Amino acid sequence: MSDSIIQIEHLTKTFGTGPNAVHALEDISLDIRQGEIFGIIGLSGAGKSTLVRCMNLLERPTSGSITVGGQRLAWMEPDGDSEKLVTVSEKELRLARRDITMIFQSFNLLMQRTCLKNVCFPMELAGISGAQARKRAGELLELVGLGDKANAYPSQLSGGQKQRVAIARALATDPKVLLCDEATSALDPTTTASILSLLKDLNEKLGVTVVVITHQMSVIEEICSRVAILDGGVMAEQGNVQDIFSNPSTDAARRLVYPGGVRVEQVPASSRAVRISFNGGTVYQPLIASLAIDCGVKVNILGADTRNINGHAFGTMLLSLPEDPNDAAKALSYIRAQPNVTAEEVEYHG
Amino acid sequence: MGELFTVEFWDYFGPLLLTGTRDTLVMTVVSTVFAYVLGLPLGVLLILTGEHGICPHRTLNRCVGWVINVGRSLPFIILMVCVMPFTKLLVGTKIGVLGAIPPLVISAAPFIARMVETSLSEVDAGVVEAAQSMGASTFQLVWKVYLPEALPSLILGGSISIITILAYTAIAGAIGAGGLGDLAIRYGYQRREPAKMWVATILLIVLVQVVQTVFSRVSNRIDKRLK
DSSP states (O other), rough: OOOEEEEEEEEEEEEEEHHHHHHHHEEEEEEEEETEEEEEEEEETHHHHHHHHHHHTSSSEEEEEEEEETEEEEEEETTTEEEEEEOOOHHHHHTTTTTTEEEEEEEOTTSSSHHHHHHHHHHHHTOOOOHHHHHHHHHHHHHHTTTTTOOOOOGSSSHHHHHHHHHHHHHHOOOSEEEEEEETTTTTTHHHHHHHHHHHHHHHHHOOOEEEEEHHHHHHHHHSSSEEEETTTTTEEEEHHHHHHHHOOSSHHHHHHHOOOOOGGOOOTTTOOOEEEEEEEETTTTTHHHHHHHHOOOOHHHHHHHHEETTTEEEEEEEEEOSHOOOOHHHHHHHHTTTTTTEEEEEEEE | GGGGSHHHHHHHHHHHHHHHHHHHHHHHHHHHHHHHHHHHHHHHHHHHHHHHHOOOOOOHHHHHHHHHHHHHHHHHHHHHEEEHHHHHHHHSSSSSHHEEEEEEEHHHHHHHHHHHHHHHSSSSSHHHHHHHTTTTTTHHHHIIIIHHHHHHHHHHEEEEEEEHHHHHHHHGGGGGGHHHHHHHHHIISSOHHHHHHHHHHHHHHHHHHHHHHHHHHHHHHGGGOOO
């Protein structure tokens, strides 16, 4: 088991006071391990952006403790009868932030600077000499596949390219952790896939720990090893992505895994089901019909949320498998043999 | 208006126009520079201490805002008279080009502070947050994010400030500051010589056009959001 890099204990964040107070986060504890890709998922307003902003103290928590890379950023100290939150000094925080960088949904590039100058920016802040910074910025742009765009301005780039520049910029100070706040939410599915594979690549090559904030289950599925589910400012569930997928034990988790709102109570408790993900195969591939024709197995569609994007099918579908174990196995292997489709058996808790 | 085409007219009025143009330019340029020295930091202060600024400070923000509003609500001609003792103390005279500069600066600085505030508020809050997340200090945020990102807008604001100050120099002319506005008032109003008034006025119009065109072009050229 690898070392922990981010530890959050009993974190709370309350906006406002008195009757108007909004409890954005309540008693959140998390342990993110070095070198992993950790997902934090929740619906809008669940508090995930607040949580990620607490990790680099862009948002000052109300109470709790945050440790990143062995350095305490915020903690509680006794104050008379109660406790109060203490944070590191401004100066220490600015240094610490070079190790915990961030990318955003809206990219947030400096619009009046070229791509190269954008990547140089954090090094400028850190006082690294111009020539050295430009050299490293050039290498980083190569790394994210935009070596030819060094002198282009952000307004000349597509969304995906802008996010690549933002990633290169976030890597400039050699961070231990890369926080991604809805980094793919403004991108189309194809671009999302390419950004996610870039993040995965960088995670493997550089060993940087990646924390992904998203409201899309597909993002978690694609790159995360572990996931935490936030619901209304409370930690609903956390664990391995596979476990939570196959066995969501809370309502919040079920809502995310089956966004189409599968009415589970209609499914007999004993029935077996399979969740299919369409990962961009052609839409002219009548999976269910050919399953019936080729295998003679009839399956029931319990729920589906699929989309046709430029002729490619994306989304998930939930099928109930036949009672007969042989038929079920046949159907499962048939589905698994299809290109661009992944299937996993899931259990029900009606 | 036939006199416009006589040699005597230009022999007499030509040198006056030249001096007037020079005085107007000196008053405008010097006052703009000093007004920015005061107004720019005030505008930055307003943004930083504002409700959504990077170091919100309600009391300070309100105090600065109040002072600026007072400065802006005084009509220039009254302000000029009010600050005369201060002007005398500062530059040694209440009249002439020199005497016009302190009231011009005092009057334009609050205006410029608001212009700067507006320009800086256009900078995307997300970009500021991104810079903060990279460990930028407050000074770095101002110097490397707010000012460069808002530069095209600041330059457009600059043209508005200069033209406003140019208009004020004409009013300053009423109390003997010199310049083109002074010529227009003296010859047009006091001596009833409309031809001279019109010539001086047309020169003022040309100056305004030149300033606006140059600044708009520069702003457009440097703005990388448009390409």
